Amino acid sequence: MELSASDLSVSLGKRRVLHGINAVLRPGKVTAILGPNGSGKSTLVRTLAGLLTPDAGRVTLGGTPLARLDPRERARRMGYLPQEATVHWDVGVADLVALGRLPHRAPFAGLSTEDHAAIDSAIEATGVRSLAGRLVTQLSGGERARVLLARVLAGEPQWLLADEPLASLDPVHQLDLLDRLRALAAGGMGVVIVLHDLVQAARAADDVLLLREGRPVAVGPAATTLAHQPLREAFGVEVMVIGDDQGRLLPVPIGRVKPA
Numbered sequence: 001m002e003l004s005a006s007d008l009s010v011s012l013g014k015r016r017v018l019h020g021i022n023a024v025l026r027p028g029k030v031t032a033i034l035g036p037n038g039s040g041k042s043t044l045v046r047t048l049a050g051l052l053t054p055d056a057g058r059v060t061l062g063g064t065p066l067a068r069l070d071p072r073e074r075a076r077r078m079g080y081l082p083q084e085a086t087v088h089w090d091v092g093v094a095d096l097v098a099l100g101r102l103p104h105r106a107p108f109a110g111l112s113t114e115d116h117a118a119i120d121s122a123i124e125a126t127g128v129r130s131l132a133g134r135l136v137t138q139l140s141g142g143e144r145a146r147v148l149l150a151r152v153l154a155g156e157p158q159w160l161l162a163d164e165p166l167a168s169l170d171p172v173h174q175l176d177l178l179d180r181l182r183a184l185a186a187g188g189m190g191v192v193i194v195l196h197d198l199v200q201a202a203r204a205a206d207d208v209l210l211l212r213e214g215r216p217v218a219v220g221p222a223a224t225t226l227a228h229q230p231l232r233e234a235f236g237v238e239v240m241v242i243g244d245d246q247g248r249l250l251p252v253p254i255g256r257v258k259p260a
Contacts, residue, residue: 001027001062003048003159003190008057010040010047017043018214021057025207027158027190030182032201032222034194035211035234041194042083042163044211048192049080049161061159075103079157081149083164083194087136093147094132097122100154122153126180142173149180159190166200178204198239202226202250210234226251 008021017040025031025048033041046052048059050066059066066074079100087096100122101115111119123129126146131139136147145165152160162181166174182204185191195201201208201222208225210217211234218230231239231251239251 001158002060003027003192004060005044005048006057006060008044008047008059009055010043010052011055012043016055016214018047018054021216023209023216023219025190025192028185028188029206030185030191030193030204031207031209032193032195032205033209033211034196034198034201035217036236038213039211039234040214041211043214044209045161045163045192045194046080049078050074051080072103076155077158079152079155079160081152081160081162081165084167087144087148090135090137092132093128093134093136093139094119094123096136096147097128097132097150097154100151103155118156119154122150125153125184126150127176141168142170142176145169145173145177146180149177153184157189159192160184161192163194164196165193166195166197174200198226198231198251198253202248203244223249232257 003025005021005023008018009016010018021044033044035041043052047054050059061077098111098119101111101118104115123132126149128143128146128150131143131147136144139147165177169177178200181191181193205222207220208222209219210225210230217234218225228239231237236257237253238255238257240254241249241251244250
């Protein structure tokens with residue numbers, strides 16, 4: 001079911017961060033949220049996940065306002081992976097992934113057959129089976145990122161919203177994580193990711209929402225939003241567009257837009 005923002009405006013404290021955002025995000029697709037630092041990307045993804053309450057407008061899932069959903073029901077439908085997610089205690093990988101089942105379990109209930117199946121599926125999808133016996137605090141950044149993703153996937157959400165999931169990952173792990181997110185979308189999940197890298201966005205995203213100063217510059221298919229003029233407006237940069245071996249057009253920043 002579609003995830004939609006209608007005339008969405010959000011403030012943090014006394015500062016208005018988002019202004020009149022309208023977007024329809026498609027299930028089974030990867031949507032990238034892009035924009036300069038301070039443009040409201042993290043605020044938008046947290047609002048779409050139901051973690052922030054808008055000043056005006058609303059977020060709907062399949063036509064139902066998120067605000068009307070019971071918090072447990074919302075947690076079952078929406079999986080959120082925060083920016084720089086960390087774990088500060090010595091918990092085992094398998095135990096951490098199992099925490100993703102909490103929205104599906106009664107208080108103090110043990111893991112059911114369905115819980116075990118969902119946990120196993122999440123471990124398989126993220127390639128962390130070999131890590132299951134280790135402590136999370138002993139993992140590398142790339143390993144930890146995959147385990148935290150597995151925790152979210154164990155909840156079997158309809159939508160995954162990830163705030164800068166590539167931060168602190170080396171190029172190989174960035175590519176690996178993007179491939180995994182695309183595979184999830186191909187399986188029917190809606191995926192929303194905050195990114196900074198234009199090339200990675202062009203490589204991974206079906207749709208792009210470009211922000212500047214909390215306002216939408218362009219929303220739509222990656223091929224049209226990651227083009228010269230929208231990127232000039234959003235980032236103030238000129239780009240050179242190159243093709244990769246799969247026929248995708250990748251925008252590479254080459255300099256600032258020169259003043260008129």
